[in-house]
Amino acid sequence: SQQGEEDPQALSIQEGENATMNCSYKTSINNLQWYRQNSGRGLVHLILIRSNEREKHSGRLRVTLDTSKKSSSLLITASRAADTASYFCATYPTGGGNKLTFGTGTQLKVEL
């Protein structure tokens, strides 16, 4: 079963705008990751944030993690048409071995 849910399910914005996606999860985690999936390149790892971190940046990506609320957010700044894809959060539960548990995903469409 899915670990958590993402919100919104779908998001449509104009190029240049920022996009924010949220993820909630259910159990204690070791780390949380964000992946992007599109038909051209499959599922690609974007960024990992550990349970003892609160914020992390990578290029135009900013991820926050609130373990007390069991939630994370992904911000994509200055979006481009090429950012159009589905975005998934995935967690490694504490003590859960190497089993990644994915959320339900947010479909982002960036229009010119």
Add this chain to the structure above:
Amino acid sequence: GAGVSQSPRYKVAKRGQDVALRCDPISGHVSLFWYQQALGQGPEFLTYFQNEAQLDKSGLPSDRFFAERPEGSVSTLKIQRTQQEDSAVYLCASSSYLRENEQFFGPGTRLTVL
């Protein structure tokens, strides 16, 4: 290329047929994972290998699903007596020993059972 490859990319099977899906991980990657992704959903874990050892198969939905990695590199996911509910994209991922939290995914095999 140096990425994870999967074959076939598309497979259509009649209900009741057996299918075999292949995964070639990144060379040297110790860990290999299989996931099932239904339409509009996130991937769901099926099974995990470390070298040739299958350490976790808790996600396999039934005993019709079987995975192997006999020499610790290429892996095959076999589904016997396919059912319509098996229709999904099957993703393979691998990770290295040093960066085991970062999984590299293949393009997937889209299985359609008629």
